[in-house]
Amino acid sequence: MKEAQVLLEGKGIRPTQQRLAVLAYLLSHKIHPTVDTIYSSLQPQMPTLSKTTLYNTLKLLSSSGLALALTIDGDEIRFDGDTSDHGHCKCRLCGQVYDFELRGDYPVELPPGFRQESTHLYVWGTCSDCLSPS
Amino acid sequence: MKEAQVLLEGKGIRPTQQRLAVLAYLLSHKIHPTVDTIYSSLQPQMPTLSKTTLYNTLKLLSSSGLALALTIDGDEIRFDGDTSDHGHCKCRLCGQVYDFELRGDYPVELPPGFRQESTHLYVWGTCSDCLSPS
DNA sequence: GTGCTTGCAAATCGTTTGCAATAGC
DNA sequence: GCTATTGCAAACGATTTGCAAGCAC
DSSP, rough: OHHHHHHHHTOOOOHHHHHHHHHHHHHHHHSOOOOHHHHHHHTTTTOOOOOHHHHHHHHHHTTSSSEEEEHHHHEEEEESSOOOOOOEEETTTTTOOOOOOOOOOOOOOTTOOOOEEEEEEEEEOHHHHHSSSS | OOOHHHHHTTOOOOHHHHHHHHHHHHHOOOOOOOOHHHHHHHTOOOOOOOOOHHHHHHHHHHHSSEEEOOSSSSOEEEEEEEOSEEEEEEEEEOOOOEEEEEOOOOEEOOTTTTTEEEEEEEEEEOOOHHHSSS
């Protein structure tokens, strides 16, 4: 994938094989994968990939703004290659995480002098599949 | 504290010494403590309190709606005895977590058929103390 | 007495660290 | 060639589990 390389270079990050693979995976799989999901998925094509490198890479990508680390659930961190402004909701039955769009303004009254840098909106609930099982 | 006992009984939870102490602590210390903070604070008055019981109790309180488990940061879970509707913001420099009020509606376009049950709004940024150190 | 709760010790497991080999400019 | 990066193995540490003793009703 060409896009991943451009994105990495745009941030001044050396586009190694491993970083390209991880970022390309996130860009093409919008399933909010966990570290383990990413690892299992890339392992077949990249047998030497280590968890260490994966952790390093994901930390690098999220701190440079190329990916989001979702902490909707304290049990696991999920990653999202879509860094546009959107919310996430999680079904407490099946555990699936979905994206949703934000509409309009979200007026907040932050503590005096607090500089807002990023915002995450998380919704817990039950998804339609779990509400009406077929 | 009387309030803690009433709250526990209202949920049909047996008000043991340990549960009363943890809930009373959360109600009177609105500092979004971590498990370790709670443990260190209660340990002096309750030397036999174990981490196991503390974990059990916090899980019980959050699943019964008497406390909130905050997952603003993937590194740690913090607990909040204030279960009213409010947002949380964290300073990425000093790590302090603050409450803030929500103003008005937060229109969201959830996936079709998704039943919204609870909502968390997290803001990252820099607090006034860290922006203008005295 | 019965079942729930507690708390110690051990197991578990996701993540980090140290460091030597390797890849990329 | 020099530095950044990778990946193995070991360390680490927070949380969970198993289970026996204690407590409440």
